[in-house]
Amino acid sequence: MGCDGGTIPKRHELVKGPKKVEKVDKNAELAAKWKHCALSQEKLRRPIVSCDMGRLYNKAAVLEYLLDKSAERPNTEVVVHIRGMKDVKELNLTDNPEWEGEGRNTKGDRYEDMHCSMFICPVVGLEMNGKHRFCYLxxxxxxxxxxxxxxxxxxICHKCGDSFKEEDVVVLNGTKEEMEKLKERMDEKRAKAKTKKSKKTKVAETASKPSDLKEGPTQPSSDGKSLTENDAESSQTGGPSGSSIAPKGATASATKRSIQKMEEKSEVFKSLFTTHSSAKRTKDQTSNWVTHTPYHF
Incomplete structure (x- = not known):
């Protein structure tokens, strides 16, 4: 049994076996992680930010997501934990002097190295291409x-000189185990921040409330009204000087003294007030009431 040309087909050409599982190219996977934004899948461009999970983003893509979360975008599950710009940190990266740019192989006559990266480690000089483990502070x-x-x-930071702790080190594009540890650390950090905020709000509320008057427990009076201990003592002793209690019909005006009757005050001082005799006028001296309108001036 042959074809028109007299060829005989083989068994593997007639019988189809199971499909082979497609394997992802490791070089392409690393290039996608370390050269592209985790949210927009665009090429990384300055300014570049990273979250507590160690993923790399373009700052513009994160801002667009935070401004309009209702818009349909791919890979939104990657940035669910980002609530604001405080949850990301702008990275201080070191440029690679051997990086020639994206248009270095436009003609296709040069070998394109997939592991060549835009950034390197400022201390050791390793390229940030995914082969080596990188961290940020x-x-x-x-x-x-x-x-x-x-x-x-x-x-102390090798580049800027700021002090840091081990808790401030975050692995970039780590493994699943490292991502889980970073997520646990992020949850603990946010829980501590919530407790601090609650304590601050409680302190602010207590400070904003008016200070309670230092008064003792109330005591019922004969009229059915409550009196404090200080009032009760003053009513019994007749005030700080020990004078007798004033009658109920007495008014507050009876206790006031007129300035004109004060002998220790001079006439010049008394003449400053309208109760002085020089300030009083007769009916002939007083003028009629006149109202001024805006058109008068």
């Missing part, structure tokens, strides 16, 4: 390779 945003942090152990 949440305090200043500087990016280093894990080898540099292990070889040169210090609590």
């Amino acid at each position: 949440q305090t200043c945003g500087c990016v280093f390779s894990d080898r540099a942090l292990k070889e040169v152990k210090t609590d």
